Amino acid sequence: MEPTKMHQQLVDLGLERVNHAVTSTYRMNIACENTGVTYPLLVTAVTYEQGHHVINFEEAEFESSSSVPLHVQKAALDKLIELEQHFRQWTQMTLEGAQNSSMAQNIDEMKKLGDEMKDLKTGSEIIDKNQVPDPIQ
Template sequence: MHFHEANFPENTFVPLEVRRAALDKLIELERLCNGSSGKSLEEANNGSMAQDLDEMKKLGNEMKHMKTNSELMEKNLIPDPIQ
């Protein structure tokens, strides 16, 4: 499996909370497949968007490709509400 290739389609708007949930599950699956003895998602989930530097890099890379609210509105899409 090539976990680093997992992503949503390029031109599809996916809310940040959905991306976060998918990333959490993908990270948990990757750890299980790689035999990591790290914490489970429930144990590690502490309200942070990333649990370690690698996850932070992956999240940063995903966010780099996200469209801004202005770009979404130009395409008649509804941007994420302010968190």
């Protein structure tokens, strides 16, 4: 059954979807240096309706059910740790940028913005002149 039909049937039965996610699977080949055989490692990432992403490094697994040499497992674990650290740094950088959401980045910009805004009319002053103020953002 296709997802949209299943969703509609659930809604028709009185269920309400409270969260929606899309799962992506990524493959990374880990090679054995001794034999040259590659072992595909699968990592899943989930994108939620609200736009945030979760990468499940802890749930990564090899694609095949055959035994994977320990040194290949170690190489995969090292690569997963490297990826996790990379994404933590990236997430930290984007959070730091988002936390500075002010109109002015420093004191000089703040002074300049103040100079630009001092001659602007307030909403009530505009209404008193029978004009329409900007809509609320």
